[in-house]
Amino acid sequence: ARIARDGAAMLAVSGGRTPVRFFEALAQAPLNWSAVTVTLVDDRWVTQSDARSNARLVRTHLLQGPAGIARFVPLVSADAAPEQALAAIERNLGALDWPLAAAVLGMGDEGHTASFFPAGDYLAQALDPAGKARVVAMRAPGAAEPRVTLALPVLAAAEHLALHIEGTAKRSVLDEALAPGPDIDMPVRAVLRMARPPTVFWCP
Numbered sequence: 001a002r003i004a005r006d007g008a009a010m011l012a013v014s015g016g017r018t019p020v021r022f023f024e025a026l027a028q029a030p031l032n033w034s035a036v037t038v039t040l041v042d043d044r045w046v047t048q049s050d051a052r053s054n055a056r057l058v059r060t061h062l063l064q065g066p067a068g069i070a071r072f073v074p075l076v077s078a079d080a081a082p083e084q085a086l087a088a089i090e091r092n093l094g095a096l097d098w099p100l101a102a103a104v105l106g107m108g109d110e111g112h113t114a115s116f117f118p119a120g121d122y123l124a125q126a127l128d129p130a131g132k133a134r135v136v137a138m139r140a141p142g143a144a145e146p147r148v149t150l151a152l153p154v155l156a157a158a159e160h161l162a163l164h165i166e167g168t169a170k171r172s173v174l175d176e177a178l179a180p181g182p183d184i185d186m187p188v189r190a191v192l193r194m195a196r197p198p199t200v201f202w203c204p
């Protein structure tokens, strides 16, 4: 719909283990992929060839077949730390067509989404509904590497926002997140409690 309306559309996807089958199905979708810009909701600050790189996951499983002609804008750079790269990442992203047409979130077993981790050093900044930064760096006890993540207002502004989870364990985490409790304990709550919450896609 966004391509038909504006001639171009931007999609932000998550990484981790869950999206592989979704990416492989989406890559075959009959879209005008030359009009699509793909970026990431978040990434680990590792090289793009690292097995834990979300950019690598996207290249391997989404930017294939018909989707292979989409433009891809990764979040990571060759800088040693995300904090050194934030200004350049903001500049790169600033040149794109906002808002996101669609963003697909994942969720970790402890209730993180994007790289909004419990006890993350910049969690308050990332979740600030009035925050101006599109990207935020994040380090947290539960994150093996430094991270870079789109901030909550960017995700809130997406025309379509989805949360994609699989398995009974994640279903239990979601049920816990939907119960009363502080956002900082399970940051996915900040997303689930937005005025326009994500559509949840779950399969066993």
Ligand SMILES: O=C1O[C@H](COP(=O)(O)O)[C@@H](O)[C@H](O)[C@H]1O
Pocket (backbone or CB within 6 Å): 014, 015, 016, 017, 018, 019, 041, 042, 043, 044, 054, 105, 106, 107, 108, 109, 113, 114, 115
């Ligand atoms: O570290 C991350 O984890 C979440 C969830 O990943 P999963 O492996 O449990 O599916 C993911 O959404 C996020 O993009 C990724 O950086």
